[in-house]
Structure formats: structure tokens, C-alpha cells
Amino acid sequence: MSISPTKVRLCALADLTDGEARGFRVSEFDPKVIVVRRRGRLHAYLDSCPHYRPGTPMAWKRDAYLNGQGTRLACHSHGAEFDIETGECVIGPCLGQSLTRVDVQIDREGGVEAILNVYGEEIA
Numbered sequence: 001m002s003i004s005p006t007k008v009r010l011c012a013l014a015d016l017t018d019g020e021a022r023g024f025r026v027s028e029f030d031p032k033v034i035v036v037r038r039r040g041r042l043h044a045y046l047d048s049c050p051h052y053r054p055g056t057p058m059a060w061k062r063d064a065y066l067n068g069q070g071t072r073l074a075c076h077s078h079g080a081e082f083d084i085e086t087g088e089c090v091i092g093p094c095l096g097q098s099l100t101r102v103d104v105q106i107d108r109e110g111g112v113e114a115i116l117n118v119y120g121e122e123i124a
């Protein structure tokens with residue numbers, strides 16, 4: 001079994017408004033990837049709440065990943081809230097646990113790329 005990082009283009013940077021969070025489904029990869037643009041920086045996590053079983057989605061409707069004030073990521077199942085910069089749960093039933101960070105970068109054309117680890121068997 002090997003791990004190979006794969007770059008996947010999610011959207012154009014211009015499509016993300018500062019203070020906004022969006023979820024992206026990446027083919028052959030589950031769960032979605034959440035990207036938040038905040039104060040000129042991008043933060044990305046798997047859409048998988050650590051309170052429940054892996055893969056539990058956090059939004060109650062499309063792209064509803066932030067709390068009412070837009071200050072934290074939120075899981076709407078049981079009210080957990082997560083620091084946008086660190087992914088750590090700061091309110092709710094999974095205090096001290098964290099979302100799984102996804103590395104992102106801006107490509108030459110101004111696109112937002114996620115760098116995902118794909119697990120697979122090497123074929124000789």
C-alpha cells in the first residue's frame with residue numbers, strides 16, 4: 001500500500017468570497033472538502049465531524065458550514081463549533097478534537113487546489 005499526494009482543482013480563487021465557506025465534492029474521494037477564505041487566507045478541512053463516525057457531514061444545507069456569526073466552522077448535528085484557523089473544536093460535544101486539515105494552494109492560473117493523499121496498491 002502506498003500514499004500518493006494528488007492535486008485536485010476545486011475552484012477559482014475569485015469564486016471564494018472572504019468570510020465564505022464552501023464544500024467541494026472530489027470524485028473518488030469522500031467526504032467533501034470544505035474551504036474557508038478568511039482574512040486573505042485559505043483554510044481547508046474534510047467535511048467530517050469528529051464527534052460521530054468518520055464521514056459525518058457538518059452542514060444542514062449546501063455550504064452551511066459556518067456558525068450564525070460566521071466566526072467558526074459549525075456542525076449542525078449537535079452544535080459543535082471549530083476554530084477556522086486550527087480546526088479545533090472549541091464548543092460542543094467533541095471539545096479538544098479537531099477537523100482533519102487538507103492542504104491547499106493556489107495554482108498558476110489562480111485556481112484553488114487541494115492536495116489529497118490517495119491510498120492504493122502499487123502495481124509493479
Ligand code: FES
Nearest residue numbers: 049051075078080
Ligand atoms: S456529529 Fe457533529 S456535533 Fe455531533
